[in-house]
Amino acid sequence: MDMSFANQPLAAEWFVKRIDKQVAKLKLKAMGVIIDRLTMQQRNYLSSWEQGT
Numbered sequence: 659m660d661m662s663f664a665n666q667p668l669a670a671e672w673f674v675k676r677i678d679k680q681v682a683k684l685k686l687k688a689m690g691v692i693i694d695r696l697t698m699q700q701r702n703y704l705s706s707w708e709q710g711t
Contacts, residue, residue, distance in 0.1 A: 686693060696704070
């Protein structure tokens with residue numbers, strides 16, 4: 659029973675985040691904004707950072 663109580667807020671959090679992301683995408687689309695993707699070079703650069711600077 660404790661797992662069901664733990665899973666309920668986690669599921670609610672996931673659902674809210676998903677809806678928030680969808681609303682943001684629709685808003686940007688309505689404004690004519692195109693979301694681009696990172697290039698492989700940008701991904702490599704971002705993954706090369708260690709914790710801290």
